[in-house]
Amino acid sequence: MALVAGTAPSAQTAPRGRRPIWCLAAGIVAGLVVLPVLALGSEAIGGSLGLWSHLAGTILPAALADTLLLLLGVGLIAGFLGVTLAWLVTAHDFPGRGILEWALLLPLAVPTYIVAYAYLDILHPIGAFQGAVRWILGYSSPREFRLPDIRSLAGCVLLLSLVLYPYVYLTTRAMFLSQSANLLDAARTLGTPRRRLFRRVALPLARPAIAVGVSLTLMEALNDIGASEFLGVRTLTVSIYTTWVTKNDLAGATQIALLLLAIVVALVSFERWARRRQGYVSGSRGRTMQPERHDGLKGIGLCALGVLPVVFGFVVPAVYLAAEAWKRWRFAGLSDRLVGEAVDTLLYAGGATLLTLVLGVVAAFALRLSPGWTGPLIYRLATTGYAMPGTVVAIGVLLVVAPFDRLVDGAARDWFGVSTGLLLIGSGTALIYAYVVRFLAITAGSADAGLARVPKSLDDAARTLGRSAGGTLCAVHLPLTRASLAAGALLVFVDCIKELPATLLLRPLNMETFATHLYGEAARGTYEEASLAALAIVLIGILPVIVLSRVGRNPSS
Amino acid sequence: MRQMLLGLTTLLATAGTAAADVNIYTTREPGLIQPLIDSFAKATGVAVNTVFLKDGLAERVVTEGESSPADILMAVDAGNLVDLVDKGVTQPIDSAVLKEAIPAQLRDENDHWFGLSYRARVVYAAKDLDLAAITYEDLADPKWKGKVCIRSGQHPYNTALFADYIAHHGAEATETWLAGLKANLARKAAGGDRDVARDILGGICDIAVANSYYVGLMRSGAGGEEQVAWGEAIKVILPTFEDGGTQVNISGAAVAKHSPNKDEAVKFLEYLASGEAQEIYAKANYEYPVKAGVALDPIIASFGELTVDKTPLGEIVKHRKAASELVDKVGFDG
Amino acid sequence: MPALPALEVLSLARRFGDTAAVRNLDLAVGSGEIVSLVGHSGCGKSSLLRLIAGVDTPDAGCIRIDGEEVAGPNRFVEPERRRIGFVFQDYALFPHLTVGSNIRFGLKTVPKSEAGKRVRDMLERVGLAAHADRYPHELSGGEQQRVALARALAPAPRLLLMDEPFSNLDRALREGVRRKTLSLIRQFGITAIIVSHDPEEALSSGDRVVLMQAGEIVQAGSAYDLYDRPSSPYAAEFFAACNRVPGRVRNAHVDTALGAFPAPHGLDDGDDALALIRPTGIDVVADGGDGEVMARELMGEIETIRVRLPGLAEPLTIRSTRRLPAGIRRVGVSIAPGAAMIFPVRPC
Structure with missing residues (x-):
């Protein structure tokens, strides 16, 4: 049906500049992602360029070539x-x-x-x-x-x-x-x-x-x-x-x-x-291709x-x-540490996944609503985190979050005589923030891919039937993109569980995940003590594989 | 989430009534300090919270500023401790107990940081190799061509050794030496200090540079049977500089500048310098204790008498960056 | 036409890049009127519909529904607040909802029991009472179209917009579906705009036909007005191909190779003119004549005959019910009175 030629402009006729709330929300999401990059940028400017002559003459050519x-x-x-x-x-x-x-x-x-x-x-x-x-x-x-x-x-x-x-x-x-x-x-x-x-x-x-x-x-x-x-x-x-x-x-x-x-x-x-x-x-x-059957020796x-x-x-x-x-x-x-680690690992990964999913949907939906230049720009900014090494993201987030925490703590002390401690770092919010920055591209990408399969006329239909943009998202898009959102969310979940550098740098006191445990042991060469944690990471990693295999089998979902 | 709830409760609680804990930010692997923490908690009843920050400890404490909950900053490598002082996140501690227990060259002259244990950068040699003594300088001798294993030249354990070399011989000689050592490598400079023992067993190399305590960890069987085999495949030679002794490095700690529980923090440091804790350092971690009179683990003692190189730790730290740049310059890790 | 139009469009404009989809367009639709909006693909008719529905924003101009401004320089009413029913070309049925839930979709503000009743009522009126629990992909194209219509009508909109609602149906089905759809719309007494690119469908689908070209309205009026009294050659030829016969005005008549026709007002002696004659407006005479039969094609009741006449560059196309003898070579032609539509030829 969709192949019947519609009228020419329908592909790009979504209204311009009329979804301030969604654009604003996505803009805030993008801002949150870009903030650590900006912090890093100002850090980089503050540094001397002396390093470069050394690097250019020594490891940089080799590092570039190796990379x-x-x-x-x-x-x-x-x-x-x-x-x-x-x-x-x-x-x-x-x-x-x-x-x-x-x-x-x-x-x-x-x-x-x-x-x-x-x-x-x-x-x-x-x-x-x-x-x-x-x-x-x-x-x-x-x-x-x-x-x-x-x-x-x-x-x-x-x-x-x-x-x-x-x-x-x-x-x-x-x-x-x-x-x-x-x-x-x-x-x-x-x-x-x-x-x-x-x-x-x-x-x-x-x-x-x-x-x-x-x-x-x-x-x-x-x-x-x-x-x-x-x-x-x-x-x-x-x-x-x-x-x-x-x-x-x-x-x-x-x-x-x-x-x-x-x-x-x-x-x-x-x-x-x-x-x-x-x-x-x-x-x-239409029909998908019929595979050619091989039995006997060739099949095996x-x-x-x-x-x-x-x-x-x-x-x-x-x-x-x-x-x-x-x-x-x-x-x-079986060390009883493992139980605590499992709880921390799953809680943080779960919380980060949920947040990443919601924000990813916001970014992708804003892109759908404003295909001019704002939507794509915001979307691109919001998904730059995936391009950065975890270490870099972690430092960037630290540079953003710690001053905020200090500010809140200082203000609380001045006005109420109470110390809040480190609100974001101490509560683990900073770590979740880093996960979001790092992996937002995954959920935004799968939301975007899922939305691309939903004809625009369904949006228009829902709107003329009395639903707002947000109502349409909930009643039409989310149910229709469920499978690809689930796949994206699971990838993020597993990535959070595997994530190391940001977790190491930003975690609050006493928090230990499977990955940090593994790293801690690996750092002193006692990998064997973490083999159970490593096995747990791999076993959890199988989850999305199962879901992804289902999603892949049904291309219409 | 547990920590979030914790954060909320802190928010609601008034500052003074919170029970005094000790909060430790550490770059030492948790497995190494856990026994010390457990026995301190048992002895004093003070709860200890830790976060293991492999890298970025300084950055985190600096950015957290006066809101930081950190009381104790623990680190391996004198350089890391000096960095903390340079970044202004530590405070001097005037403690007679610490001064008495720790020799002067193993602590900061301004009382900011205190060495709590030390380890030697030694040579592992294949068990049947006909070699009884070696100098660091010898490692660049072409007769070892294709026979030396070592971890990444940029690893702090190695940059500290190379920095010490600079202190002894100057940058130019060090560059020549590094290039010679690089030429002798049997494989890429990578992996960890235990891998070199395994590689000796695997016939990849004859001699290797690594830290002393790994031998104890391997031979004791704590890492399983295989590692016993790795540990037994080697013998340890305490190398020296031609004009000095064996290069050592410390693990140590400082009290954070904005420590909210300074009394407990000092108590914890003093505990770490006590005979009881020093014994744990020696027995559980196979390190050299800083306190005189505490016995070494037999495995470590079997290496023979350790002559600690006389270069002050502070001077080694100063040459660290130059050492790192030389590593780049000779393409040590390439 | 009643005093207050159900829909008013004033000086409306919308561009996409370099293309003007709608330019300076005015349109008024009376309450209960069914307007058939027709034009070639890309003439801007769907764009106009989307602007009225509010799923697109105009660059300039204003739109009023029941006197309320819904789009203008300082006002924009979101589509969900316009109370407009829209039937999409691809029907846009929600694939994850049953037929019943699709129809109920627009009844969110209606109390539950009332909504259920309305859904059942709509299903009955479109003859799909038995299909409430099916999913859209389990229905035929015609059934899907009826669900889309029922869904659009269920919330009792002020205005119904249909974008090529029949174009996805088989030709054989189309006629019946169209008739039923129109009768349903009339039952509801709802104001409607039906967009189509099919001339015949457009002529038979509404009280009034509006012909668009390149973002502008070319002509609006009854089906008879547009077919019999087109205002331009474009309008004339849109509904059926015509024989084009050039001529020149002399003595208030246009002289052509087919004879002289009365010249309309505004044409002076010496002006070039163009006579457009539909194939059904010409007939053949069996004997005697200077027309040469080039081709014959029997279509059933009528026969299409191509006849070359001296003085005409192109052969005439004639559709006749008269059966010519087999093998006939030469024929005469006669023009029905009033069949020639005369237009001035503007100098280029």
Whole structure:
């Protein structure tokens, strides 16, 4: 129906400048996100530029090169894996496909720092893998024979790709599923053999989705600090860190952070540019493509091919963690700290998720209501936080929140003779604020994607039937975008649970999450004591995988 | 949320009636100080609240200003303690107990910070390696080419060592030495101090630079059987500077400038310098206690007599930034 | 027309970038009147509808409903406060709500029992009483259209706006649905504007037809006015293709290759003029004539015949009920009295 040409201007006829409340609300949201960036900016200006001549002559070229190589490598490998696997389960049917379809998302559950640690241990010369290789080859000691060290740029690229490819898989598969079978049939009647459909039709049509997935992957790779630090890759993010911590130069660190931000802005612009054309592909409806059935040996072969990334990206590290956790349990029992950590972890992640969801919906809805320049501008500002490393966000938030807390405390002391203490930091609000800044792009993005599937005429219908803009949101948009909002919310939930740098810097007294516990142990080299916490993080991470697999299966929701 | 409710109750309660707790901001891993906190709480009945801030402790206390609830600031590395003083977030404590327990070179001359334990930056060598003594200078000797493991050059443990090298030999010689050490590395400068022991067991390298207490943590079996194997695969050599001793670094604490519970804070510091607490430092954390007469853990004692390098901690701190820049300059971590 | 119009549009304007969708437009609709708004795609008719509904904001001009200004230089009434029913081209039924809930959607302020009664009543009137619990995607296109209509009418709006309400239906269905829709609108006695791009549909759908072109109203009047007395060649040709016969005025007549026709006022001797004659306004004479039969196409009751005449650049298109003998080559033509519509030709 939607394909019947409407009158020309209908696509952009939403009223201009008439939703002050929504724009104002979204503007406040954007302001909250931008404030820490501004604080960092003024910090950076306050610093000297002396650092740069040193950096430019020493680590900056290497850090830039490492960063770009890392991005290139992860982009290529994760992109290749994601797209190929998405096509594998969309165009082919084989034994086990149903399970594989969602199992391919499982690596999302494994944080990069955990996968790095697990593989370092497994692949270490004294680890299980090389031990087996030596046994087969008949060597007795690692001094006689060992494989190359995983601690390298190549190793980092490989490991990050293994756990990050699901972003590409997810977006691309949704796109393949929403491609009308008619298009593919048309290509076949025009003489394209089935095996060429992928390259000639499906792939070009899915390009925007691939770009979105790859840019998400790259953003994650760029923000990663755990795995990079662990594997000895000196990215810009690591440089920010050492400049701040070792050189005790916060201003210099923020200057590098701004450079990183520039790279990310370029990345984001590329993604938006790619997404600009998405509308025209997803508009098509109708039958989705019928996969080609393979049984017997070929079917089993395809299945095995698809299972490989799941094995390396999820099963191996998860089994490793489970074994470590089991050993630990036998050795030291279940620490009662874990219960408190579970409560803190879930409460903070839950609260932040809820808030992030609400604010994300506000930003996306304002974008829908004012498609002029204000809406998109506000939306973009509101979603810049995802582009910044957690450390940077954390410092920015601290620079904003602490003066506020001091002000409130000072005023309370002056007027009432009562100390409020640190209102925002002490209550954990500051931490939740940082989570929101960091992850708002996820919920805003999924709300935006969900809203894009709701025809504008439904808004108009609801309005003429007596509902206000807000009433329309509640009665029409929220029910219709439920699935994609749920998916976004769960991603945020899991990201909050995995989040480390901001949690470390901004948490109130006595608060310990799974991630901070894990880090605390890792920092003194006693990872094994945190293997239960690590396993818990991975298990919680499986939740969104289950939901996302359902959302992906039904492209209309 | 629990903390929010806490925040609200603080808001409602009048300032004076709140029970006195000690609030600790620490960059020491919670596992390391928990035994000390537990035994202090048991001995005094004062409740202790902690937040482990890996990095950014100074930034947080500075920005919190006089509203900060922090009483005690605990940190590893003298540099971090000096930073806190430089940023003006500490206060001097005039305590006879502390002065008596802690040797002068392990505390601030203006009484702002106090070292509570120290550790040596030592060399781990493969057990069967024919090596009995080594100097830091030797580490750059080409005969070790492809045989040395070390963590990131930018890690504070290493920048402190390199800063000490600058104090001994000057920046130029240090650069040459660092370049030589870099050339000797068997793998990227990354990971942690235990990884180097594992790497020696794995045949990746023959010698490595790491902190003394990790050996205790590994060999004691607290980290499981595997780590015992790592710890047993190495022997510890106490390296020295050609013209000095073994480089050490401290863990220490200061009382926050705006400490709301200063009395309890001082009490806590004094407890940490007591024989009981110092024993925990030695036994549970395998560190060198600052208080004279407290016995070392046998594992640590087995390394032999430690000759502490004489460079004052304050001077090492001054060279820290230069050391970090040299690390960049020679591409140590690349 | 009653004294107070149900809808008044004054000097209304709306631009999208470089395109003027609505320019300086005036329109008044009487209470209970059904106006058929027609024009080619992109002429601005849907934009006008959206401006009236309040889902878009005008750049200039004003809109009054029942005398109340709802859009003007200093006033803008949100769509939810305008009490306007809108039937969308794609029906815009809420996919997550049942038919009953869709209709109930606009009855939020009505008491519950009353709303339930109104929903049942509406469903009965559109003949969908049995479908209340179904979801929109379970209905046929015609049924969906009726739900959309019922939903728009349920809150008893002051004005009903329908944007191409029949264009998504099969041709075979369309006629019946249109007739039922109109009869329902008349039952309610509601003022309505129905937008269409189909000339026949427009002519038969309202009390008054308003023809738009490029954001402006070209002509408004009864269906007869527009079809029989078009004010411009554009209006004439909008409703049916015409034979264009050029001519020149002489002695108050327009001389053409098909003979002379009386010249209307405003044309002086020597002026160029254009006669537009609908294919049904010309007939063929079986024998004797200088017309050459180029093609014949039997449509059933009528036959379309193409005849080339000397002095005319293009062959004439004639639709005749007269059956010519098979194989006939030459025919004469006759023009029905009053069939020629004469327009001045403005010099370029």
